[in-house]
Amino acid sequence: MTTLTHHSAPPTPGMTRRQVLVLVLLLASQFMLAVDFSILNVALPSVGSGLGIAKADVQWIATTFALGAAGFTLLFGRVADFVGRRRLFLVGMTALGAASLLGGLAPSPGILLLARAAQGLATAAITPAALSLLTTTFAEGRLRDRALGLNSVMMSSGFTVGAVLGGVLTDLLSWRWAFLVNVPIAVVVVAVAPALLRDSAERERARLDLGGATLVTLGLVALVMGATRAGSVGVTDPLTLATLGLAAILLVAFWLLEERHPHPLVSTRVLRRRNVAWGNVAGLVTFAMESALVFLLTMYLQQVLGLDPLQTGLVLVAMGVGCVLGGVLAPRVIETVGVRRAAVGGLLTQALLTGTLVLVGETTASIVLVVAATFVGALGHVTAIVAFMVSATSGLPDREQGLATGLATMTQQVAMALGVPLLSAVAIAAGGVDSLAALRVAIGLDAAVVLAGALLVAAGLRPVVREAAQPTLMPANRSSSGTEVGTCEVTSS
Template structure:
């Protein structure tokens, strides 16, 4: 990398890490926040849900808007908005003020994440250099979620829950000051009219989907609101697909979604994000309710996951160079499934903490290998003016996966017992491992026609796994 590329990478990684942290930093502090601001216990979940709804629901739309108005512009507006929203949240004096800040944080995240990712892909040429940059970005996304839980516990215990918001403000300010000096935007922008009907359909469909699944995680899959929202999401997303097939300038060209690497790459990404985030949730319950650890001890125990993510981000590009994208996806999912299944052995004694440390460390290596492969597949082989679309799809996959994984596994556990019961948690962990294993099998069979050549670590590898002639 050139010096400028390295500075760009550091700037974008810092922003992506902060965005990932925001998904989980308040989870540990929710009871403290509720007591401090007078939230009713039933309304506490909206502190997390309001953020997740906006972050997942508007990602694809705002990622595509970046193709029209400029990704750097969207990135700067989003980061400034995130800093302001975080300041409002940190100074909140009532529930309405806090929830408004969380909605604004979610919208800012939906703008910044795809814009930052597309700025990353257009700053590095397709090939090993981009794969390494995406590998480090994957580390930030994965470790940020875990670091958020640790940081939330530390800040709440030592200072105040308000610092879970305020910690964003100086980071956002530094990024906004440096970004205009380092980031350049491609002159190759989308010139066709924005597909407004498609934007409305996909945004409302995603909002209904995330709301329905979140509601089901809290009230059960028989809850009428959950059922109605999920049915509405199916109708809206099917209508979106049909509308895009006939629109002269679709928000998402269906031909892109039919590409095997993009379709199955995003499927693998969805599974790895949703199941790993839900595994962190289940293990948090196990460590706190079964082993009686404090929030800070729980966060430190899950630190092994972060170390594994770093190793996975470093090795992921090399795995792709050697075995191709399909090999990275299948191998990473298999590793994640095996070490998730190993956690079925955990018992009620504190000594089982060593199994948690080892299994989460090794499973995270496979998890981040999948993320690297998914990101390479989802962003390769496309012109610059479609990078916002590609990164918007990839980010949507990430956000929806993270938003849906926890409530789904929560609902699985509560169908057989309490979330504080070891037996119920084991059932949910077993389902988690089975879903990941099924995804590995599907990707292996459905991408069987994709070549998976052997290439040196310094050679370029296309998204389909082929080595270009120039390599």
């Protein structure tokens, strides 16, 4: 059995003033990214009609973003370890502001897709940099758990706010404001960040593994492309199968290369840590299936019940409220029952409440069930997210936090990119996304996958025994005297 045990360190009562300011800044950036991910989903039909994009091609507005965000996150997470998290965060935020301005002013579909690709690349740079800045600002223990819980709140509530805001801006102003709303926020963050953020870990001096970076990036891009095509034309399409097969070959080749490379992009030693590997499994399942559930419920509310985009967003506010409450409670749950039980319990709650949604009907009376189930299900979903982040970033020195958070962020982005098209393909095969029966089938499969994930994580993840370490703005693995205070040692029995 493998357990992670901290060297003890004296606890501290709370965050320093600088830690609070850093946390507020990083949470604001994460909230912005979450809003940016979902704000355009509601506006997609309006964007298509405004620029003359055919309905069959509108999905590429979302797919182009996902290709950059999912395909390059791991690479940028590792680049952060070389060039500095603070520098990459500022460059990424500047690029996101510029790309959002370009998208808001886009005169043609080509320029719009270019802007979406740039937004995806910027997101791939910002997210792991911001997350690793957060994990290196707070040493492992209660304060880091609280920070990760608040981070999950901002991400999850940002998705919901984005859906509502997208409907409001599209109805009252124009779909272009779904892009332009990012610009002033990016300007403020870039202006304030240099005074608050600092890199607390030493940078890597070894050469970047360009071969591994190329293989994993192309592999993830092929995976997202194949999944997206599966959602639009079906999983039996020859080109879909070829693309997914190519993705598998590239990712296997990446693993074999990393096994032998002297300075790998991803250390297979890190991937073999049970807490990192199974933590990411939990994250993959919960993110993929919750993103897919939001899509399926959006189709149900609009295509079956006939609600408009704004009404749909308002119904999903209950999910956002559940996410906020779940993020507040999750660190306390983890402190009480442990990371493993919190992850499994969160997944089981998400599976059970998702399963109840197969009972939705053709009348608006079912909205009550949707509101109740998504609220309670979101509590489990966010608890699983926080447990995933704690598990996936524990037991590693600061110099590997860019890698760990890059892996975690890649898991999140890939999950969101895969979940929607795959369950969309299931719904289409069962009768179409405007069919209540087909949507019930897809929702039932969603619940089954989360349940299977809960069972796998219960079997694979070992209890993480952790003691609160002293929060510091110095590297978490060193005290001022150079002694180890925040590291974990791995013992086997």
